Amino acid sequence: MARRPLPRILTNSASIARSREFARTAADSATDVFHPLIAISRGLRRLAVVGRGRWSATPKERRSPLLFLVAAGVLAVALVPYGPLLALIVVTGAAAWTGRDRAPARTGPGEAESERLQALYEALVPYFSAEGDPHPLYTHDGDWERAFTEYRFDDSGRLVRLRLKYPAYFTDGEAPSRARVEQVLHTRSGRGREYHFAWDEEAGQLVLTVLGALPTDIAAQPFVTAPGETVLGFTGPGSVPRTLPVADEAGTRDVPPVVWRTGGRSTEPHLLALGQPGSGTTTLLRSIALQALHHGDVLIIDGSGTGEFAVLAGRRGVLGVESGLSGVLATLEWASHETERRLIAANRARQAGRAAPDDTRRPLWILADRPTTLTQLAAAEGRDDPQRLLQVPLRYGRAAGVTVVVADQFQSAELLSDPVRAHTRARVVLGCAAPEEVRAVLGAPPRTTAPAQMPAGRGYARLGTGEVLRLQVPATPDPFDEATGEAHRQAVLALLPEHPVPADGVAPGRPVTFAKDAPAPERNGAAGDATVPAGPVGATTAVPSLKAAGPTGSVAVNGSEAARAEG
Numbered sequence: 001m002a003r004r005p006l007p008r009i010l011t012n013s014a015s016i017a018r019s020r021e022f023a024r025t026a027a028d029s030a031t032d033v034f035h036p037l038i039a040i041s042r043g044l045r046r047l048a049v050v051g052r053g054r055w056s057a058t059p060k061e062r063r064s065p066l067l068f069l070v071a072a073g074v075l076a077v078a079l080v081p082y083g084p085l086l087a088l089i090v091v092t093g094a095a096a097w098t099g100r101d102r103a104p105a106r107t108g109p110g111e112a113e114s115e116r117l118q119a120l121y122e123a124l125v126p127y128f129s130a131e132g133d134p135h136p137l138y139t140h141d142g143d144w145e146r147a148f149t150e151y152r153f154d155d156s157g158r159l160v161r162l163r164l165k166y167p168a169y170f171t172d173g174e175a176p177s178r179a180r181v182e183q184v185l186h187t188r189s190g191r192g193r194e195y196h197f198a199w200d201e202e203a204g205q206l207v208l209t210v211l212g213a214l215p216t217d218i219a220a221q222p223f224v225t226a227p228g229e230t231v232l233g234f235t236g237p238g239s240v241p242r243t244l245p246v247a248d249e250a251g252t253r254d255v256p257p258v259v260w261r262t263g264g265r266s267t268e269p270h271l272l273a274l275g276q277p278g279s280g281t282t283t284l285l286r287s288i289a290l291q292a293l294h295h296g297d298v299l300i301i302d303g304s305g306t307g308e309f310a311v312l313a314g315r316r317g318v319l320g321v322e323s324g325l326s327g328v329l330a331t332l333e334w335a336s337h338e339t340e341r342r343l344i345a346a347n348r349a350r351q352a353g354r355a356a357p358d359d360t361r362r363p364l365w366i367l368a369d370r371p372t373t374l375t376q377l378a379a380a381e382g383r384d385d386p387q388r389l390l391q392v393p394l395r396y397g398r399a400a401g402v403t404v405v406v407a408d409q410f411q412s413a414e415l416l417s418d419p420v421r422a423h424t425r426a427r428v429v430l431g432c433a434a435p436e437e438v439r440a441v442l443g444a445p446p447r448t449t450a451p452a453q454m455p456a457g458r459g460y461a462r463l464g465t466g467e468v469l470r471l472q473v474p475a476t477p478d479p480f481d482e483a484t485g486e487a488h489r490q491a492v493l494a495l496l497p498e499h500p501v502p503a504d505g506v507a508p509g510r511p512v513t514f515a516k517d518a519p520a521p522e523r524n525g526a527a528g529d530a531t532v533p534a535g536p537v538g539a540t541t542a543v544p545s546l547k548a549a550g551p552t553g554s555v556a557v558n559g560s561e562a563a564r565a566e567g
């Protein structure tokens with residue numbers, strides 16, 4: 001029997017979160033409003049307990065006279081004018097007094113906490129004091145309470161938040177000055193945690209906040225995003241104005257994502273990810289590929305040649321997974337021509353007052369893992385540099401719906417070509433990296449200290465000139481890797497597009513060839529077969545030729561376009 005779907009409100013985690021928030025606010029307000037009633041009822045309960053205790057303590061022979069006295073008192077009160085009203089007021093007052101909250105409100109820090117704050121204050125004196133300051137805010141044996149305006153400790157007595165004032169002459173605009181203070185606060189407040197430093201230059205204040213670790217348990221899954229949006233990973237609460245529902249074993253929760261927008265309106269149409277070996281750049285590419293395949297076609301250049309993308313080969317939408325130099329060169333040449341073709345087709349359509357043809361709109365992704373390895377190989381063999389062939393997609397890809405993602409290692413960064421550096425405005429750094437290294441790649445240093453343990457897939461992302469965000473890439477391991485856990489393997493396999501049905505007896509997963517003058521290579525899963533570049537190979541990088549190229553000047557078209565061309 002088909003299961004009836006749950007009502008939307010039960011499956012919509014955003015509305016559940018809203019309802020929870022509403023319930024919490026309502027409960028808080030109700031507690032405020034009913035606080036006197038709560039105190040009176042608590043007092044009545046306490047008075048009743050005291051009364052019962054007294055009654056049990058009274059010897060049996062005295063209980064009858066006592067009962068008589070109480071009854072007489074009640075009768076007298078009942079007969080006196082306004083007696084019952086006065087009695088009610090007296091009992092209520094007694095109950096309110098007895099039921100008042102007696103726990104003394106804790107004000108100020110404990111002894112140990114004061115000592116910590118004083119030590120922190122003393123450590124900052126050399127940085128925040130100057131000779132000749134008549135009223136120094138920071139001075140040895142000074143009063144930390146003048147400088148620290150807000151502080152919070154966790155249950156174990158460790159500082160989790162601190163707001164401090166600093167003198168106006170402190171050079172808070174200079175990165176080295178800031179770094180020195182941050183270093184002192186970091187080491188004095190306890191290593192092994194991540195700290196965020198927010199400098200308010202206008203107010204002359206610095207706020208230190210201890211950040212929670214980013215979740216490492218989010219597996220690959222279909223993320224709720226719009227077309228053109230790719231989830232690079234997840235970041236800390238409050239860093240981005242949005243959350244995404246993610247599912248795990250415990251259910252669904254909302255997590256702030258780092259979403260990268262690609263396409264015609266994107267200001268960061270291409271991405272460069274750098275990392276230490278084993279930091280997770282290949283995994284990031286795999287995660288991007290799985291998301292890209294929902295709406296587009298993907299070409300993969302596996303420069304390391306370790307077969308970590310083999311699971312994608314032959315899948316619907318995967319145009320090729322290339323690791324050999326010849327195959328890579330042919331593939332990139334095709335991609336370069338395809339970019340030109342799309343531009344020309346879209347341009348012609350625009351001039352004719354038509355919408356861009358469908359075959360120029362399906363996003364094409366070129367994912368290049370460790371292309372510098374191939375650059376070295378090409379140089380050794382005296383052949384063309386594959387990175388040179390990325391130039392056209394990088395330069396014109398945005399208008400042509402072509403997105404380039406390059407991942408490499410820090411050590412090879414100097415081998416990256418100028419176009420790759422210049423056109424990849426979305427940047428990711430994964431793994432351990434010094435703040436200067438992060439700054440060199442992202443253009444700005446991270447505002448947080450590095451965690452003590454850097455899990456795989458952990459790093460920083462920066463989109464254009466935006467803020468540097470902490471990033472944890474969702475676990476998207478290679479399902480063919482024996483070390484991959486079953487749950488993660490199944491999660492990745494569930495996201496893979498199916499193998500296309502072989503209409504012509506071609507075995508699924510057959511490698512696609514993009515050789516010059518070869519017959520049409522298959523665009524696995526696309527509407528039809530794609531032809532290879534028909535134009536001169538060398539024309540790909542001749543950018544001025546973009547305008548000049550006529551119908552024969554370029555190139556790859558899908559089946560229907562080819563038929564039209566032939567017709």
Ligand SMILES: Nc1ncnc2c1ncn2[C@@H]1O[C@H](COP(=O)(O)OP(=O)(O)OP(=O)(O)O)[C@@H](O)[C@H]1O
Pocket residue numbers: 216275276277278279280281282283284304409456457458472473474475476477478483
């Ligand atoms: N986000 C992640 N979550 C969990 N595990 C990850 C994540 N990213 C990578 N890993 C694991 O870390 C290991 C290395 O990952 P990966 O191959 O992606 O790194 P790499 O940077 O490409 O390294 P190399 O260049 O040396 O191949 C793999 O076992 C992978 O499953």
